[in-house]
Amino acid sequence: MAGKPKLYYFNGRGRMESIRWLLAAAGVEFEEEFLETREQYEKLLQDGALLFQQVPMVEIDGMKMVQTRAILSYVAGKYNLYGKDLKERAMIDMYVEGTRDLMDVIRVHHKLSPKEKEKNLALIEEKATTRYLPVYEKVLDDHGQDFLVGNQLTWADIQLIEAILMAEEKVSTILSRFPLLQVFKARISNIPTIKKFLQPGSQRKPPPDEKLVVTANRVFNRK
């Protein structure tokens, strides 16, 4: 049968991290090839491995998939993390797009100047606590279930916990006004596959730093 999925990216979170989370949560073992040099990137390009010349790229089921959302949708569908019908899919899609917007604000943080970082921290806190987290708190409050959609674990739960942990790294008190999300965080963290992913030695990547910026610039030949 097909081998393990293989992820092509930097040795860092970036846009690939959500994919690592989803595979890990689904209990799928995966391999990684880390881009360190421009030569590696150019070889991938020459081999025609990157449809739009970009990473993330994941070799999975005979495909070289690119585009983060395309990969996430495929993995979610394949491992039954995309709800049971079209209406549940619609809810999941709305929720994951919301968390993705929040993560986009956090993801660029390490690239900013110290002054911009200060402004961005305030933006992260504001967006998280007034636009996004209240929505998920209310969803859980309204139906009283353990998971966001359809009373079972889905992509929406996995991406939310990823976003919560990312936000907490920047603003440690970010869940202080969201008791249900605190419980949600504890509960989802205890799911065996996720618990394993959260332990040291897993394929989860640490928060990004200057080194990652330098590597990315070198690989993509940015000035």
Added chain:
Amino acid sequence: MAGKPKLYYFNGRGRMETIRWLLAAAGIEFEEQFFETREELLKLRQDGALLFQQVPMVEIDGMKMVQTRAILNYIAWKHNLYGKDVKERALIDMYVEATMDLNEIIMHHPLQPPEAKAKHLATIIEKATTRYFPVYEKALKDHGQDFLVGNRFSRADVQLLETILMAEECKPDILSKFPVLQAFKARISNIPTIKKFLQPGSQRKPPLDVKLLPKVLSIFNIGNE
């Protein structure tokens, strides 16, 4: 049964235009509520109609859907424009995510300061002609079929046509090196629902009138969002 979908946005393309394209291509009639002022947007928020306080929002099948991609996915699924199996869907997703990346760059063009506009336009043209169009040209050439995926009309075809036309507004001869895409453009434009959408008087929106830019920026409080 459920009424027509109702689109909430300002009277312009923005992020809603791709949704208009898909509904139109599927032959679905829809209504639109345009807001003209920031107050109208704030009222929608106060009414709790916007899950993340943002538009696009589409009332459809009893839901108030937000998030452009969520809305597009739902429409595509519902109207059989999303391929016949997971592999086709994966390919469609890759194709449409890329068209949306290019759309995003084009959409930001009016927002560029005057001194950056020429460079930005050059970036649009470069990306279109070296990163994106070659992929679709090759895909169509390789399988020789009329449509991008599965020998069947899908959202990938609709979204690619939308992007091609937007790119041509930036540079009219942008398809000059892509003969297969030129034929594709003609062919897809002739599909009855799309032909209708391309005619004057349809719900297709024109490119943003630069004179309206301050008003649009103030509605969305761009720069302070």
